[in-house]
Amino acid sequence: MDTKDLAERILNGERRALARAITLVESGRADHRAQARELLAHLRGHGREALRVGLSGTPGVGKSTFIEAFGMMLTGQGLKVAVLAVDPSSARSGGSILGDKTRMERLSRERNAFIRPSPAQSHLGGVARRTREAIDLCEAAGFDVVLIETVGVGQSETVVAEMSDLFLLLLAPAGGDELQGVKRGIMEIADMILVNKADGDLKATAQRTCADYAGALRLLRKRPQDPQGFPKALTVSAVEEAGLEAAWQEMQALADWRRESGHFAARREGQARYWFESEVRQGLLARLETKRARAAMADLAEEVAAGRLGAAEAAQEMLEHHLDAVMPGLDAAASGA
Amino acid sequence: MDTKDLAERILNGERRALARAITLVESGRADHRAQARELLAHLRGHGREALRVGLSGTPGVGKSTFIEAFGMMLTGQGLKVAVLAVDPSSARSGGSILGDKTRMERLSRERNAFIRPSPAQSHLGGVARRTREAIDLCEAAGFDVVLIETVGVGQSETVVAEMSDLFLLLLAPAGGDELQGVKRGIMEIADMILVNKADGDLKATAQRTCADYAGALRLLRKRPQDPQGFPKALTVSAVEEAGLEAAWQEMQALADWRRESGHFAARREGQARYWFESEVRQGLLARLETKRARAAMADLAEEVAAGRLGAAEAAQEMLEHHLDAVMPGLDAAASGA
Numbered sequence: 001m002d003t004k005d006l007a008e009r010i011l012n013g014e015r016r017a018l019a020r021a022i023t024l025v026e027s028g029r030a031d032h033r034a035q036a037r038e039l040l041a042h043l044r045g046h047g048r049e050a051l052r053v054g055l056s057g058t059p060g061v062g063k064s065t066f067i068e069a070f071g072m073m074l075t076g077q078g079l080k081v082a083v084l085a086v087d088p089s090s091a092r093s094g095g096s097i098l099g100d101k102t103r104m105e106r107l108s109r110e111r112n113a114f115i116r117p118s119p120a121q122s123h124l125g126g127v128a129r130r131t132r133e134a135i136d137l138c139e140a141a142g143f144d145v146v147l148i149e150t151v152g153v154g155q156s157e158t159v160v161a162e163m164s165d166l167f168l169l170l171l172a173p174a175g176g177d178e179l180q181g182v183k184r185g186i187m188e189i190a191d192m193i194l195v196n197k198a199d200g201d202l203k204a205t206a207q208r209t210c211a212d213y214a215g216a217l218r219l220l221r222k223r224p225q226d227p228q229g230f231p232k233a234l235t236v237s238a239v240e241e242a243g244l245e246a247a248w249q250e251m252q253a254l255a256d257w258r259r260e261s262g263h264f265a266a267r268r269e270g271q272a273r274y275w276f277e278s279e280v281r282q283g284l285l286a287r288l289e290t291k292r293a294r295a296a297m298a299d300l301a302e303e304v305a306a307g308r309l310g311a312a313e314a315a316q317e318m319l320e321h322h323l324d325a326v327m328p329g330l331d332a333a334a335s336g337a
Numbered sequence: 338m339d340t341k342d343l344a345e346r347i348l349n350g351e352r353r354a355l356a357r358a359i360t361l362v363e364s365g366r367a368d369h370r371a372q373a374r375e376l377l378a379h380l381r382g383h384g385r386e387a388l389r390v391g392l393s394g395t396p397g398v399g400k401s402t403f404i405e406a407f408g409m410m411l412t413g414q415g416l417k418v419a420v421l422a423v424d425p426s427s428a429r430s431g432g433s434i435l436g437d438k439t440r441m442e443r444l445s446r447e448r449n450a451f452i453r454p455s456p457a458q459s460h461l462g463g464v465a466r467r468t469r470e471a472i473d474l475c476e477a478a479g480f481d482v483v484l485i486e487t488v489g490v491g492q493s494e495t496v497v498a499e500m501s502d503l504f505l506l507l508l509a510p511a512g513g514d515e516l517q518g519v520k521r522g523i524m525e526i527a528d529m530i531l532v533n534k535a536d537g538d539l540k541a542t543a544q545r546t547c548a549d550y551a552g553a554l555r556l557l558r559k560r561p562q563d564p565q566g567f568p569k570a571l572t573v574s575a576v577e578e579a580g581l582e583a584a585w586q587e588m589q590a591l592a593d594w595r596r597e598s599g600h601f602a603a604r605r606e607g608q609a610r611y612w613f614e615s616e617v618r619q620g621l622l623a624r625l626e627t628k629r630a631r632a633a634m635a636d637l638a639e640e641v642a643a644g645r646l647g648a649a650e651a652a653q654e655m656l657e658h659h660l661d662a663v664m665p666g667l668d669a670a671a672s673g674a
Contacts, residue, residue, distance in 0.1 A: 040647045269642040276641040279652030280634065284621055284660065297617065304613040305606040310377045312466065315616030323621065
């Protein structure tokens, strides 16, 4: 594959080139990985700096409807919008989010919108890498806003927050004054809370819920990356398309403040470091997945299970005799078994 | 150090030899690790099969008082009891559990009891290994019951369950009929729930709480490793020393059933495999902690943060040029950079 040519076509905004490139970064084949790295190297520094907006919401909060309405509002303003997804469950469930584009039929027909379902990977680490690289590709293709959607499952919210400039939590109106069992950790990483379904019979409940969350947010420790008044809780109605522009203005205000204060760039730098370190660890652990390593592991695990070897002893054996010669360049004395 | 001599003294039941051996397995020094592996190899197959009982309870449920009363009851029956702890927070807090033996003053004076605080390690993986090896040492020293205590912090309950034959959850009486925010995952790994403080004014509440949990346990899917009627919820009173013998009888009944059905051995085998694999992964990742590896990581992270290298590209560079020659024996074609 001519990755230089593909890079040029992406920079020219050719959608098919973008789609093909995303397929490339989603592949786990070693030669595809090498091409993907080459492609990303060609594109580095040439794209637009999009606003990367992470969005988490459990099933039932109206996430698809919100993204469609919000996306239509943005394209209506002449902005180019990409929608990506991080869904570690999709491999198991056959795609619990963004399984097909029919969920966002209007938006998927928009010329300035690009919707891509979550890659079918059961491993969150794999989904994370592919999504991060897809974000880079979308930026190179000139998108202004990249929405990264996730369901609130396990670590997926943290993963999405670690690749977003802004992280939004979408919630449904809750009866009573009880917070909806939202984990404190998630509240702490949310840059904005949007209470959806502020329409019809639920409007008053949505407003009450919003006030509750606004109160809860005020109780959290002030974060240096927030200007006065943030993080905020707002109500929106995806079906009535109400509150969307106000929410977008708040997001822009927050992003602008962070750009000026240096927090925006600092966050991206911190994320880049984080993902680099995470990639190194994953790459190292992948060495255990080769056929020969797995066979050696299986043999030693038998010995351990039968009580003929201790766990630490067997691990030492694996590292020294099966994975070693491991880094003579780095630590010859220690590894010279 | 003469590890063969130390092994013999442990097998003879010398407490000072046991204490010294635990100090050895707690050390992170490479030469100590080698001696620890040697010592454990000498002991393998020579000890008693203790009943390993994991016990989780948040601060305030009366964990120390329970362990002391339960331990005294066991030593009163002529059994030898060891108490270990898994507390990843101890390095930070200066020891939130078992920080000193004065918490269990009576038990610590018993000839047939051995109490060991959690090793001062901030890393849960490190605490886990040291505790597992300390369990092996206690078995070699002839203990009948090894209690492994943990606070319910993060993953520590799962870690303790993975090194126990039985895993108990100790809870306090709760007002109302609401379950105490016990995570479903913890309910699912609990083999028995003990509601403590079933005495005085709290007695009725404790019984109601116990009935609630018994109901919740019945709603969980039946597990193959449980005989009819398990997992159970029982009330105990550590201060009145009530219900302790009944709880112990249930534990023994469960352990006996599992021994006969093969689940006991199967669980230990599965745990041995799990810890072996975990040790290999930890050992591999430890290669990133050498001085030269850290320096190379830091340099590359700078490049990534500055946007001059992509995360995947930099990770590839790290793995190929700084950690490689990595396993020519295993995968010469792929790593031949």
